[in-house]
Amino acid sequence: MVNVLIIKFHLRMxxxxxxxxxxxxxxxxxxxxxxxxxxxxxxxxxxxxxQFNHTLHRKPFPGFYTTVPAYTTLTVFYDPLxxxxxxxxxxxxxxxxxxxxxQLKQHLAQDQPGLGKMITIPVCYGGTFGPDLKYVAASHxxxxxxxxxxxxxxxxxxxxxxxxxxxxxxxxxxxxxATPRLTTPRKAIPTxxxxxxxxxxxxYPLDTPGGWQLIGRTPLALFAASRxxxxxxxxxxxxxxxxxxxxxxxxxxxxxxxxx
Amino acid sequence: MQIRIxxxxxxxxxxxxxxxxxxxxxxxxxxxxxALAARLANKVLGNDDNDAVIEFTYSSASFxxxxxxxxxxxxxxxxxxxxNQAIPTxxxxxxxAGNIVHLTNNPAGCRTYLAIAGGFDVxxxxxxxxxxxxxxxxxxxxxxxQSNDLLYNTxxxxxxxxxxxxxxxxxxxxxxxxxxxxxxxxxSNRKIIRVVPGPEFTWFNSQSxxxxxxxxxxxxxxSNRMGYQLEGPVINRRxxxxxxxTAVTPGTIQVTGSGNPVLLMADCQTTGGxxxxxxxAAVDVPLCGQLKPxxxxxxxxxxxxxAEMLYIEQEQQxxxxxxxxxxxxx
Numbered sequence: 001m002v003n004v005l006i007i008k009f010h011l012r013m014x015x016x017x018x019x020x021x022x023x024x025x026x027x028x029x030x031x032x033x034x035x036x037x038x039x040x041x042x043x044x045x046x047x048x049x050x051q052f053n054h055t056l057h058r059k060p061f062p063g064f065y066t067t068v069p070a071y072t073t074l075t076v077f078y079d080p081l082x083x084x085x086x087x088x089x090x091x092x093x094x095x096x097x098x099x100x101x102x103q104l105k106q107h108l109a110q111d112q113p114g115l116g117k118m119i120t121i122p123v124c125y126g127g128t129f130g131p132d133l134k135y136v137a138a139s140h141x142x143x144x145x146x147x148x149x150x151x152x153x154x155x156x157x158x159x160x161x162x163x164x165x166x167x168x169x170x171x172x173x174x175x176x177x178a179t180p181r182l183t184t185p186r187k188a189i190p191t192x193x194x195x196x197x198x199x200x201x202x203x204y205p206l207d208t209p210g211g212w213q214l215i216g217r218t219p220l221a222l223f224a225a226s227r228x229x230x231x232x233x234x235x236x237x238x239x240x241x242x243x244x245x246x247x248x249x250x251x252x253x254x255x256x257x258x259x260x
Numbered sequence: 261m262q263i264r265i266x267x268x269x270x271x272x273x274x275x276x277x278x279x280x281x282x283x284x285x286x287x288x289x290x291x292x293x294x295a296l297a298a299r300l301a302n303k304v305l306g307n308d309d310n311d312a313v314i315e316f317t318y319s320s321a322s323f324x325x326x327x328x329x330x331x332x333x334x335x336x337x338x339x340x341x342x343x344n345q346a347i348p349t350x351x352x353x354x355x356x357a358g359n360i361v362h363l364t365n366n367p368a369g370c371r372t373y374l375a376i377a378g379g380f381d382v383x384x385x386x387x388x389x390x391x392x393x394x395x396x397x398x399x400x401x402x403x404x405x406q407s408n409d410l411l412y413n414t415x416x417x418x419x420x421x422x423x424x425x426x427x428x429x430x431x432x433x434x435x436x437x438x439x440x441x442x443x444x445x446x447x448s449n450r451k452i453i454r455v456v457p458g459p460e461f462t463w464f465n466s467q468s469x470x471x472x473x474x475x476x477x478x479x480x481x482x483s484n485r486m487g488y489q490l491e492g493p494v495i496n497r498r499x500x501x502x503x504x505x506t507a508v509t510p511g512t513i514q515v516t517g518s519g520n521p522v523l524l525m526a527d528c529q530t531t532g533g534x535x536x537x538x539x540x541a542a543v544d545v546p547l548c549g550q551l552k553p554x555x556x557x558x559x560x561x562x563x564x565x566x567a568e569m570l571y572i573e574q575e576q577q578x579x580x581x582x583x584x585x586x587x588x589x590x
Binding site: 026027028029030031032034040041065066067068069070071072073075077080081084092093094160161162163164165166167169206208223225229230231234235 | 288530564569
């Protein structure tokens with residue numbers, strides 16, 4: 001039994017390495033294939049994924065329906081029945097889709113770069129909106145204004161959307177702001193709360209429990225099912241936080257409501 | 261057609277086959293946990309597979325026929341009764357107005373799907389009628405069904421559905437002599453779950469892999485529509501790399517830091533950061549939808565090619581079934 005498994009390990013690993021030379025893909029399920037673009041979180045990987053994703057949406061294969069971009073992978077979902085019935089070369093869905101994606105990647109260089117949007121997110125820092133701002137400032141020996149300044153002058157990249165609908169994994173927070181999570185998570189965090197957890201910063205799109213240090217809140221809806229694109233942010237977007245006075249919070253809300 | 265929920269039971273929601281197009285925005289697939297049962301209940305009514313059904317969890321629920329109804333049910337969570345008369349599964353059933361239908365205990369499984377002629381009429385939200393309670397999306401107001409909720413069918417019935425209805429309409433509970441043999445689609449031992457090695461399969465040590473594939477695992481009480489925590493031998497890693505969050509999907513089996521597997525189900529997140537030891541074969545995911553805390557399952561390895569072949573064969577059989585029902589009522 002053990003020997004059989006060890007042999008299987010070797011076969012599997014060698015076939016993976018073989019794939020890596022040409023085009024690194026793996027099967028996630030009967031309906032999904034992941035394409036691997038790198039091994040670390042970095043801008044060039046993000047750009048490749050964004051560009052490939054953009055191209056695939058413009059040139060889909062029969063049976064394609066959606067993708068999930070992540071830090072180093074783009075996972076491609078499809079309907080196996082439509083793929084197997086298509087005339088794409090290959091004996092099974094995995095071969096057919098991998099072959100198509102491989103071809104697509106080769107033509108990528110001549111393609112337009114898939115640039116993300118630039119989005120400014122207004123934030124009311126501190127007070128009842130950011131109950132942990134003082135703690136975050138004190139733990140680094142900063143004034144609260146200094147924390148606001150550092151947080152709102154950085155440019156952030158949206159690496160991926162995950163965890164809950166509309167939640168963006170952002171890169172680009174100044175490392176001096178890194179603060180550990182709360183030891184006891186809060187039972188409910190209001191929608192729009194802006195928080196810090198370790199080296200990450202992010203915005204809660206829904207009322208959920210959580211352990212992030214809350215430094216402010218945005219009046220923008222990060223996720224609204226009523227919009228044609230419900231999530232405000234998408235992988236590949238660039239964002240900036242802009243401090244706004246507390247009395248403007250409701251103005252934004254009102255403004256947003258009148259547009260629904 | 262209209263039904264009134266009398267007792268909602270533990271967890272009852274409107275579901276279809278899921279919300280697939282908003283995965284990039286981290287909206288879970290949702291949909292029926294036992295999608296095969298949901299589809300069969302729809303098929304026997306001449307509905308589309310994707311029409312909205314009610315997913316009941318266990319029994320102790322009941323509903324009233326406010327009008328004459330043409331319904332069907334499938335799945336192993338409950339047996340339906342009307343006036344102490346058992347209603348058979350997997351076939352169309354006419355229920356005259358005024359009757360109350362009770363769900364009674366069926367120890368075989370967990371979830372039961374109620375389909376209605378034309379499907380339940382709730383708004384399509386982000387391309388699906390499935391309920392996802394965390395974001396209050398879909399279904400009836402994005403929430404669990406409650407007492408006194410009224411649910412309607414869509415009034416436009418297809419030709420097959422209309423013919424089935426005409427053949428059964430009358431004063432009494434009525435159903436045809438035929439039924440689907442849903443068991444034809446299910447393996448004889450439904451506690452054996454076939455899996456394909458996952459992308460991080462080789463991150464685990466040989467002994468743990470052997471344990472994973474030879475020792476039963478038990479569903480803990482930490483099991484819901486998002487996923488099941490499994491208890492069994494601790495699974496240890498041989499490679500201690502950090503996995504950067506990447507896509508997961510219903511049927512993915514992750515192993516947490518404590519070495520326990522988690523089987524992700526319909527409402528799972530779209531991405532995860534735990535290594536994925538295996539992926540349940542798509543044809544066996546519906547079996548998982550019938551599992552309940554305390555159930556023991558045994559994983560069995562099959563190849564990716566075999567899993568894909570099983571899936572395509574089953575889909576082709578299901579298509580034939582649709583044609584068979586259509587031609588029966590042509």
